[in-house]
Amino acid sequence: MAEEKGAGSQIVPAAAPIMVQSENSSFNIGMVLDEKNYDLWAPLIQIHIAGRKKMGYLRGSIKAPNEDDPKYDDWFSEDQKIKSWLLSSMKPEIMKRYIRLSTSKEIWDSLKTAYFDENDEARIYSLNQKASRLRQNGRPLATYFGELTEIFQELDHFNKVSMECENDIKVFQKSTERQRVYVFLGGLDDGFDQVRGEVLRKDPPLGLQASYAYVRREADRKEAMKTEVDKSEPAAMAAKARGSPYGPNREGSQNRPGQTRTSQPSRDRPQGKCPHCGMPGHSKSRCFELIGYPENWDRTRDPRCNKSRASVAETKNDSDQIADKASAMIAAAGSDGKALSTSTSVMNNTWIIDSGATEHMTCDSRQVPSLKTSTQTEVNVANGNVVPVIGEGTVSLSKTMKLDTVLVVPSLNYNLLSVAQITLALQCLVIFWPYFCVFKDIRTRKTIGYGIRRGKLYYLELTTSSSSLLTQALSVDDSHGDTNKVSDIWMWHRRLGHASFSYLHKLFPSLFVKTDVSQFKCDVCEMAKSHRTSFPPSSNKSIIPFMIVHSDVWGPSKIPTLGGAHWFVTFIDDCTRMTWVILLKSKSEVSSAFQRFHKMVAVQYNRNIQVLRSDNGGEYVNMELRSFLELHGIVHQTTCPYTPQQNGVAERKNRHLLEMVRASLIEAHLPLHYWGEANVRSLSY
Structure with missing residues (x-):
């Protein structure tokens, strides 16, 4: 079963x-x-x-x-x-x-x-732009080439070209491949200039993968050379500590007291010449011109160490400073740049004001109280060389001038003050004159420092106090009074369209109790209100409002307002100097604008305009406006040809309005097409 x-x-x-x-x-x-x-x-x-x-x-x-x-x-x-x-x-x-x-x-x-959209032209355009803009920027060669290859493969995915002739396909592929080689070579760092030229000179031309292989071999060679140099740095430091300039028993070397000279075979000494100083018997990594001379070095034996490598003359203690630089480099190498401080006095307080420097840089690490690791490991100097950075920190020049992120570069001879960094960090202006320059606070316009020109360079003027700290560059005048009152004065100056400080003194006398009007200088006013010397004012003035009305047209403006206006017309009462501004899209609108103004005066002020004073422009001398003036019994006074001074009230008012408009736009950082709104707003104060 x-x-x-x-x-x-x-x-x-x-x-x-x-x-x-x-x-x-x-x-x-x-x-x-x-x-x-x-x-x-x-x-x-x-x-x-x-x-x-x-x-x-x-x-x-x-x-x-x-x-x-x-x-x-x-x-x-x-x-x-x-x-x-x-x-x-x-x-x-x-x-x-x-x-x-x-x-x-x-x-x-x-x-x-x-x-998937095989006809996505926007995507294809974006990929081509990305490929053309891609750069190595110091990254590994494999990383850069990998990103570029990924873009090329995606382009091939979208660009599916169909051809009937097999030869045409091969020609097209070779042309595309050659263009991509150009893109690859163009994005390489400057260090590959030589190998870039070698690839371009190859006959027959190399493909993309072959070009990458050729460049990669050069990159591997450079990496191997860099490794050898890095390994030789500790030996260079050890040689310096022993007091020998180019290795043991080199001719001209000095032994420390109590030491005897021992014989070393010639094979221990480097062969050839140093590429930096041109002297035989040592390599560039062991050159004392770069790493510094030892303290007991006999300068009479080798006068090169007494030569100044700076472009300007400055008295300082060479031996102490060079030894300080070398000790700073040794300390940085031994502690990975994590911390470096010293209690000795400042050796080099010379700061060169450099408008071409992107960062503050100092050659003496003792100026930085607490040195920390910097994300920037090297900098490019003016002669094209790349020099190392051992760290960064903060340097206080005075109570009002404090430099953040100062790079420590031992190979420099002087401290460099970056104009681009200090203006951003301290919110100040730097004004250069033929023989000096000044630093001014943007908000208070106080002078916080100055520099003196010596030779062809500007040097920051600083003094060293007994506590070894750099004191204030220029004493600040305390006559400006209370800080809050000074701030209020500047606020009203800007709010009233950069009105003159003497006018503000009359409006707000309490703000100027302890303040001298002559101490206020506005750079915006200097830029916005510069003009030719004015003509003498006329003493004739009407005693009845709207007895005489001055008028003038300004324009055309190349940039229209938000409403499309290119012109504006002003109507000014001769008695009270009250002003009305009307924006116009064309000059032909002046007649209708005056008719509306005439009606407003009659209704709002119960006054009759008796005289209209203007120039001989076609917008005033026409049949429409003439008929209106004759109908209301208004006398039209026109200036003599080419004599705008006779209509000086309107001309001067136009200039005043434009100054206020320019100052307001500059202060507010607004685009120019807001000039109409700024013009109308300026009359509300």
Whole structure:
């Protein structure tokens, strides 16, 4: 019975493998589809599915049999397996959109429609721009070339060129390859100038991969040379500490007291000449011209150490300073630049004001109370050399002048004060004159420092106090009074369109109790109100409001206002000097503007205009305005030809308005097309 039961029943063994589950568990392309990575996700999916010989389901070449066909279940099972592969490689929010589709081909086609546009010109343009602007910028060569290759491959994915002639295809591919070689070489750092020229001179021309291999060999050679130099630095420091300039027993070297000279074979001495100083017997890494001379070095033996490498003359203690620089470099090398401080006095307090320096730099680490590691490890100097930076810190020149992020560069001879950094950090102005320059606070206009020209350079004037700190560059005059009152004066000066300080003195006498008006100097006013010497004013003035009205038109402005106006006309009462400004889109609107002004005066002030004084412009001398003036009995007085001084009230008012407009726009950093609104606003005060 047991045998019959076993033979008659068909039971699948429990250990039978389920292939679908096994393949699904091993299907992992290493990424999931999101809204931005379809271009990378799709090729990976195709690689994995093609490796399982299932691409016919996605292409549609393996057709679905009829449902009553016995092969339909096998086809449906395989298609659902591929469908599960696709869905499992998507983010959940994307999977929800496609899970209801019946076949894997429908999912694949829908994804291609949603995420891929082979005619995406904006994407192609963006990739070409990115490739042309990509630069190495000190990064490893492999990183730079990898990014560039990725861009080129994506461009090939979009740019599918179809040609019938096989030779045309080869010519096109060679041309494209050559252009990409140019892009690759153009983005390399300046250190590859020589190898760049060698690649371009190759005949036949190298392809992209061959060019990269050629440049990579040069990069590996440079890296190997750099490693050798780095290994030789500790030996150079040790030689300096022993007191020998170029190694043991070099001719002219000095032994410390109590030491005897020992003979060393000639093979221990470096061969050739130093590329820096030109002297034989040592390498550049051991040259005392760079790392400094030892304290017991006999300067009578080698006068080169007494020569000044600076472009200007300055009296200082060479031996002490050079030894200080060398000790700073040794301390930085021994502690990885984490901290470096000293209690000795400041050796070099000469600061050169440099408008071309991007950072503050000092050659003496003892000026920095607490030296820390700098993110910038080297700087380029004017002669093209690259010099190391051992750290950075803060230097206080005075209570009002504090320099942050000062780089310590031992190879320099003088301290460099960056104009770009100090103006941003201290919010100050630097004004250069032929023989001196001054630093002024932007808000208070106080002079916080000055420099003197010596030779062809400007030096910051500083004195050294007994506490070895740099004191204030220029004593600040305390006659400006209370700081809050000074701030209020500047606030009202700007708010009233940069009105004169003498006028503010009359408006707000309480603000000027302890303040001298002559101490206030506004650079914006100097730029906005510069003009030719004015003509003598006239003493004739009407005693009745609106008896005489002065008028003039200004324009055209190259930049229109927000409302499209290019002109404005002014109407000024001779008695009260009250002014009205009307913006115009064309000069022909002057007649209608005056008619509206005339009606406003009659209604609001119950006055009649008796005289209109203007120039002989066509906007005033025309039939329309003449008829209106005759109808209302208004006398029209015009100036003599080429004599605008006779209409001086209106001309001077135009200049005053433009000065206020320019000052307001400069102060507020507004674009010029706001000049109309600024003009109308200026009359509200």
